Amino acid sequence: MSLFWPEGIVLLTACLVLVGDLFPRRVQPVPIALAGLGLSLLSLLVLRSGGSLAALAHNFYWFDLFSLFFKGLFLGIGLIIVMINIDYFKAQVKKNEGEFYFLFLISLLGLMIVVSSPNLLLIYLGIEIVGQSSYLLAGWQKNLRRSGEAAIKYFLFGAVASAIFLYGVSLFYGLTGSFDLSRLLVSPLLSPLYYAALIFMVLGFGFKIAMAPMQFWCPDVYEGAPIPITAYLSVGPKAAGFAVLLRFITLARADLIWLFALLAAVTMTWGNLVALRQKNIKRLLAYSSIAQAGYILIGLVSPQLGYGVVGFYLLAYALANLGIFAIVIYLSLILQSENIDDYAGFARRSPALAGALALFLFSLIGIPPLAGFVGKFLIFKAAVGSGFLWLALLGVINSVVSVYYYLNILRVIYFKPGDETAINLPAAIALAVMACLIGTIVFGLFPDLAGNFFLKI
Amino acid sequence: MLSAVIFTPLIGVLILLFVRKDNVNLIKTLAVVFSLVPLLLLIALAAKFNFAFSGFQWQEVLPWIPALGIKYHLGVDGISLPLLILTALLSVISLIYSWIIKERTKEYFILFLLLQMGMLGVFSALDLFLFYVFWEISLVPMYFLIGVWGGARKEYAAIKFFLYTLLGSLAMLLSILVLYFNTSPHTFDLLELAKIADPRTAALVFSGFFLAFAIKVPMFPFHTWLPDAHVEAPTAGSVILAGVLLKMGAYGFIRFSLPLLPEACRFFAVPIAILAVISIVYGALVSLAQTDLKKLIAYSSVNHMGYVMLGIAAGMMSSPQLAAQSTAISGAVLQMVSHGLITGGLFLLVGVIYERTHTRQLADFGGLGAKLPVFAGIFSFFAFGSLGLPALSGFISEFLIFIGTFPIYPVLTGLSLIGVLLTAALFLVTIEKMLLGPLLPKNNLLVDVDKREIFCLGVLGVLVLLLGVYPLPLLKMMENSVAFILGGR
Numbered sequence: 001m002s003l004f005w006p007e008g009i010v011l012l013t014a015c016l017v018l019v020g021d022l023f024p025r026r027v028q029p030v031p032i033a034l035a036g037l038g039l040s041l042l043s044l045l046v047l048r049s050g051g052s053l054a055a056l057a058h059n060f061y062w063f064d065l066f067s068l069f070f071k072g073l074f075l076g077i078g079l080i081i082v083m084i085n086i087d088y089f090k091a092q093v094k095k096n097e098g099e100f101y102f103l104f105l106i107s108l109l110g111l112m113i114v115v116s117s118p119n120l121l122l123i124y125l126g127i128e129i130v131g132q133s134s135y136l137l138a139g140w141q142k143n144l145r146r147s148g149e150a151a152i153k154y155f156l157f158g159a160v161a162s163a164i165f166l167y168g169v170s171l172f173y174g175l176t177g178s179f180d181l182s183r184l185l186v187s188p189l190l191s192p193l194y195y196a197a198l199i200f201m202v203l204g205f206g207f208k209i210a211m212a213p214m215q216f217w218c219p220d221v222y223e224g225a226p227i228p229i230t231a232y233l234s235v236g237p238k239a240a241g242f243a244v245l246l247r248f249i250t251l252a253r254a255d256l257i258w259l260f261a262l263l264a265a266v267t268m269t270w271g272n273l274v275a276l277r278q279k280n281i282k283r284l285l286a287y288s289s290i291a292q293a294g295y296i297l298i299g300l301v302s303p304q305l306g307y308g309v310v311g312f313y314l315l316a317y318a319l320a321n322l323g324i325f326a327i328v329i330y331l332s333l334i335l336q337s338e339n340i341d342d343y344a345g346f347a348r349r350s351p352a353l354a355g356a357l358a359l360f361l362f363s364l365i366g367i368p369p370l371a372g373f374v375g376k377f378l379i380f381k382a383a384v385g386s387g388f389l390w391l392a393l394l395g396v397i398n399s400v401v402s403v404y405y406y407l408n409i410l411r412v413i414y415f416k417p418g419d420e421t422a423i424n425l426p427a428a429i430a431l432a433v434m435a436c437l438i439g440t441i442v443f444g445l446f447p448d449l450a451g452n453f454f455l456k457i
Numbered sequence: 458m459l460s461a462v463i464f465t466p467l468i469g470v471l472i473l474l475f476v477r478k479d480n481v482n483l484i485k486t487l488a489v490v491f492s493l494v495p496l497l498l499l500i501a502l503a504a505k506f507n508f509a510f511s512g513f514q515w516q517e518v519l520p521w522i523p524a525l526g527i528k529y530h531l532g533v534d535g536i537s538l539p540l541l542i543l544t545a546l547l548s549v550i551s552l553i554y555s556w557i558i559k560e561r562t563k564e565y566f567i568l569f570l571l572l573q574m575g576m577l578g579v580f581s582a583l584d585l586f587l588f589y590v591f592w593e594i595s596l597v598p599m600y601f602l603i604g605v606w607g608g609a610r611k612e613y614a615a616i617k618f619f620l621y622t623l624l625g626s627l628a629m630l631l632s633i634l635v636l637y638f639n640t641s642p643h644t645f646d647l648l649e650l651a652k653i654a655d656p657r658t659a660a661l662v663f664s665g666f667f668l669a670f671a672i673k674v675p676m677f678p679f680h681t682w683l684p685d686a687h688v689e690a691p692t693a694g695s696v697i698l699a700g701v702l703l704k705m706g707a708y709g710f711i712r713f714s715l716p717l718l719p720e721a722c723r724f725f726a727v728p729i730a731i732l733a734v735i736s737i738v739y740g741a742l743v744s745l746a747q748t749d750l751k752k753l754i755a756y757s758s759v760n761h762m763g764y765v766m767l768g769i770a771a772g773m774m775s776s777p778q779l780a781a782q783s784t785a786i787s788g789a790v791l792q793m794v795s796h797g798l799i800t801g802g803l804f805l806l807v808g809v810i811y812e813r814t815h816t817r818q819l820a821d822f823g824g825l826g827a828k829l830p831v832f833a834g835i836f837s838f839f840a841f842g843s844l845g846l847p848a849l850s851g852f853i854s855e856f857l858i859f860i861g862t863f864p865i866y867p868v869l870t871g872l873s874l875i876g877v878l879l880t881a882a883l884f885l886v887t888i889e890k891m892l893l894g895p896l897l898p899k900n901n902l903l904v905d906v907d908k909r910e911i912f913c914l915g916v917l918g919v920l921v922l923l924l925g926v927y928p929l930p931l932l933k934m935m936e937n938s939v940a941f942i943l944g945g946r
Binding site: 348351362365367368369373377380381384385389392393396399400403404407411414415446447448 | 615
């Protein structure tokens, strides 16, 4: 049972936070959440070094390297989100802190379940846990209209996506008589229904990763949700969605690869082209995250390499994106604005933070020696290696297009004059940025560090 | 030793990060010191250079990312060493010249040192992945140098420079990957790859490299970023752009396209030679039409790099005239060094006059010869160097290129001589407009060049003269390496 420590600790922490909120003299939820997440991560590392990996309960729950990596990623993401949430919550949201952290932790637990099972029912359960809690979190700023709008939109789209996914699952069950994804391999059926089932399930997951044509919720929800939740949505559920797609691709037939190649092409092109016109930083990052999902989908065309490639890219993307969101939160706190043009002169107000932002953006563009570059390199390598040169070429063209809007942010903060009074930085945000920055640089210079421990690149 | 050369500027960056930003003099001094160390180290290496050895010297090989077969592999030969020295020298000169920078000093000098590190790495990397990393590192600081400290249209110029170069680099990245998958065992190591005969997809690989290098050189029709970037960049940025960054493209052709893809080179040699001649004539003609001094010199770079490309294109042919080919390539490398020194000097001179008059329009000058005699003397010296006056370095290198290319492309070489005539006319007219004639009344109060400027220009000038009179050591240095690259096919 020691295998369940990571999930168990998160669940326990969530309950503690909720119970602590009941007492008249409120217990502070932040230290509990941080401690719980840290402890859970620690137990995960202990498990990894112990090397006791196994499938459990009739192939119901897997403790493979794959799920360990993703669980570690989610816990890391959780820690950073809590850190960057502290000051934002105090200044902007204020109310119902205990419940907020409870839902957030439960949603993390959902993510951990999603990546650990090859069983479609359990996957669905995990998705719904993540979904329900994040619908609520997206609408947490009840006084803001757009926050409510975000929650409603997210909920409606999410419900439809769940329905589509369930429909695919029902077809799958009808054909194979099982909920087990590994039956994909042995399925002798090549009927149109088989493909319909697969496509419905992939589309259902496409919602989580903001893949075209399931990406329309993304900009509005990102814009309306509290920024730390936006940051969370842009990395957490997205990574989980990719984890399940990876399970699909390693288990499914080779002809699915063409589907992913096509989806990758459409998704990245759509995201990049629309991003060019965005003025609001959150909407820009929403379209950027759609485009990034497109790049990651390229990694799926190579099933043998897919896991390491996609895993590394997600790690690099999460580090850069969380770093950017931490800085965006800080900027919105001091400027009360999410408009990129209002960032003018920031490079002179806070050279260190501006430098960090530049490095994160360059990592997303894919400039060496940053982690994002290694990610992109691996993705292109996978595409070229499996004969998808056209997809790699399209990825290159898309990367060049994306440079324009990423560098537009730097243009404003570096080249435009603006308010230059120095300002102080909350410690928690500084720490989060620092962590992301170190990760971005270290994994860029020495990708083997991530490779040897969790991934096979 | 090479690692020390490359990473000393990075140590400088790390130290500068902790210096207070109002301590301007300390920042400047540290930057110059840390950029000087690589130069001294390289001179020490050059003194110990083994002229008889044709391979790479002072190699360093370490595993870097074993999972992907990527190595940290450095080494220099007779072609890269002169370019490394040029890079280090121009960096030091640029930093000394940049003493006048008043705005955001700390950021400026940090970026400049990063740029220097990237450039030094490009010329010493022998692993394609490592090469790509340094290639991109040298792109980013230049974007900021143009964008923050540039002229009126700096934002436009900076993004255009970045987009063009990145498109080329990513195409090169794909080529590197295709190359990687076409060899067994898979490797990124240049020396390993060079042993293997042409991969099946040579034409494809060549195109990717071609795009990256041709944009960087730049060759017609990929040159349109150059006038914007050169004109808007701060003076020292223009010096580095013209002096070093353009050379990275030509160096790429010699270091990678020639030895790795000889078949494809043969196939594409004539089209490249034609593009080179178009660059030569077109660059000179457009340059003649300019009224802005900086733009004029920028376009003259298109012309001068055209000669380099013509020499390289001659080396790409399969004709058995090895002697002519090696003359052409040696001439091309010498022209790279010489253009770096001369055009670097000319851009410094533009900076000098712009600091005083705040204009670069030729119409605002005239009669400066009498008012600023020292400036006029130095300007004439570099202008004559650029038009190819014998006894200066530009003459020798262009002469070698023409001797080498004539037996291979008689017609094209003949056509490119038009370019020589045009540049001669160009610089004579420019000298006349700027230095002779009546002095405009508003220019009455100008002061002549100061000691710092004389020092920067003097160092470059002495080298231009030295190479023009006695180029033999440099030619000897590259002789074996050039023969090795051409003989490897």
